[in-house]
Amino acid sequence: xxxxxxxxxxxxxxxxGIAVRTELAYTNTLSDLTSxxxxxKMENQQRTGSFKxxxxxxxxxxLSAAEKKTGIIxxxxxxxxxxxxxxxxxxxxxxxxxxxxxxPLSKVKATKGYGAKVVLQGGVYDEAYAEAxxxxxxxxxxxxxxxNDPMVIAGQGTIALEILDDLPDVEAIVVxxxxxxxxxxxxxxxxxxxxxxxxxxxxxxxxxxxxESIAQKKIITCNGSPTIADGIAVKTPGxxxxxxxxxxxxxxxxxxxxxxxxxxxxxxxxxxxISEGSGAVSVAAVLNRMPEYKNRKIAAIISGGNIxxxxxxxxxxxxxxxxxxxxxxxxxxxxxPGSLWQLLKLTAExxxxxxTVTHDRETRGAPLGYASVxxxxxxxxxxxxxxxxxxxxxxxxxxxxx
Numbered sequence: 355x356x357x358x359x360x361x362x363x364x365x366x367x368x369x370x371g372i373a374v375r376t377e378l379a380y381t382n383t384l385s386d387l388t389s390x391x392x393x394x395k396m397e398n399q400q401r402t403g404s405f406k407x408x409x410x411x412x413x414x415x416x417l418s419a420a421e422k423k424t425g426i427i428x429x430x431x432x433x434x435x436x437x438x439x440x441x442x443x444x445x446x447x448x449x450x451x452x453x454x455x456x457x458p459l460s461k462v463k464a465t466k467g468y469g470a471k472v473v474l475q476g477g478v479y480d481e482a483y484a485e486a487x488x489x490x491x492x493x494x495x496x497x498x499x500x501x502n503d504p505m506v507i508a509g510q511g512t513i514a515l516e517i518l519d520d521l522p523d524v525e526a527i528v529v530x531x532x533x534x535x536x537x538x539x540x541x542x543x544x545x546x547x548x549x550x551x552x553x554x555x556x557x558x559x560x561x562x563x564x565x566e567s568i569a570q571k572k573i574i575t576c577n578g579s580p581t582i583a584d585g586i587a588v589k590t591p592g593x594x595x596x597x598x599x600x601x602x603x604x605x606x607x608x609x610x611x612x613x614x615x616x617x618x619x620x621x622x623x624x625x626x627x628i629s630e631g632s633g634a635v636s637v638a639a640v641l642n643r644m645p646e647y648k649n650r651k652i653a654a655i656i657s658g659g660n661i662x663x664x665x666x667x668x669x670x671x672x673x674x675x676x677x678x679x680x681x682x683x684x685x686x687x688x689x690x691p692g693s694l695w696q697l698l699k700l701t702a703e704x705x706x707x708x709x710t711v712t713h714d715r716e717t718r719g720a721p722l723g724y725a726s727v728x729x730x731x732x733x734x735x736x737x738x739x740x741x742x743x744x745x746x747x748x749x750x751x752x753x754x755x756x
C-alpha cells in the first residue's frame with residue numbers, strides 16, 4: 355500500500371479548479387435534535403453531484419500518456435461513473451462505464467451526458483465490476499477503480515483537509531462506507547493531522563460488508579439485500595481500504611432503511627438539501643447511533659445528492675405517513691345517494707385535506723347494498739389522525755387505517 359498524507363496534499367493541488375470546495379454548513383436542526391454542534395460537508399453540491407469526482411480525476415490525472423491513449427474503464431453504481439466520465443472527457447480520453455442494470459436512470463443518463471459509453475450488467479456493483487474487468491482485459495483499457503486505489507483514496511482524502519481548514523476544532527467526522535475509499539482517505543488524513551478526532555463509519559444494515567470484515571478481521575463477501583443506499587451497496591471491501599479502515603477508523607455503525615429514508619426527508623424538509631440514500635446514512639447515524647456524543651462538534655459528510663426522482667417520491671410519501679402527515683382510511687358505507695357526501699362533510703369538519711377518494715361498490719369486502727370507500731388524507735400529525743378515526747367511529751363508521 356503506497357499512500358500518504360503528502361499524496362492527499364498533492365491531490366488537493368491537482369483538484370484545484372476542478373473539484374468544488376464544498377460548504378461545511380452548520381445545521382440548527384440536527385444540532386438541536388442531538389444536543390451537539392453538527393456541521394454537514396455538502397459533497398452533494400460537488401460537481402457531478404458527489405465526492406467521487408475527487409478520486410476519479412486524481413487517478414486519471416496520474417495516468418501515463420500511454421495509459422490515457424488506450425482509454426479508461428470503470429464500474430460503478432452511478433457516482434464514480436459520472437466522476438470518471440467527466441474526468442475522461444476533461445482529459446480527452448474515451449471512457450466506458452459498467453453499471454448495474456438497476457442503477458437509477460438519472461445516474462445512467464448523467465454518465466452518458468458526461469461523455470461515457472455505458473454498459474449495463476448485473477444486479478449489484480460487484481457484478482458490474484466483474485464485467486468491467488472482463489472488458490478491460492479484452493480491450494486493454496486502463497481500469498479506474500472506484501475505491502481500492504491509492505490515487506482514488508488520496509483524492510477522497512482532500513475532503514478531510516477542507517473540513518480541518520473550516521472547522522479546526524472538529525471532534526468527530528461521520529463518513530458513509532461502501533467499498534471504503536472515502537473513509538480511508540478521510541481517516542488517513544485526519545489521523546495524520548489531528549489524531550484526537552474520532553472517525554466514525556456508517557453502513558446500511560442491508561449491506562454491512564466492511565462491518566463484518568472488520569469484525570472477522572478478514573475481508574469477507576456479504577450478499578446482503580437491496581437498499582435505498584445503492585451508492586454504498588458493495589459486497590466486498592478492497593484490500594487497501596480494509597487495511598486503512600482497520601488502522602485508522604475508530605468505529606463503524608449501521609443504520610436501517612427506515613432511518614435512511616427519514617434522514618433523506620429531514621434533510622429535504624428541514625435542511626433544504628437533497629441527499630441520496632448513501633449520502634444520508636451519515637445523518638441517520640448522527641440521529642440514531644451516537645447517543646454518547648453530547649455537546650461535541652461533529653462533521654457529517656453528505657457524500658452525494660444523485661437520487662432518482664421516483665425514489666424521492668416514494669421516500670417522501672413513506673416519511674409523511676410515518677410522521678402522521680398522510681393517512682389512508684378504508685371503510686364501508688351504504689350504497690345510496692348522499693352517503694359519500696355525508697362522509698366527506700364529516701371529514702371536512704376535522705380540518706383534514708382530502709387527497710384522493712376511491713369509491714368501489716363491487717369489491718368483495720363490501721356486502722350487497724354497500725360500497726367500499728378509501729380516503730387518502732393530508733393531516734397535521736398522529737393526534738389528528740386518532741381524532742378523525744374516533745369521530746368517524748362515533749358516527750358508526752368502521753374505520754381501518756392502511
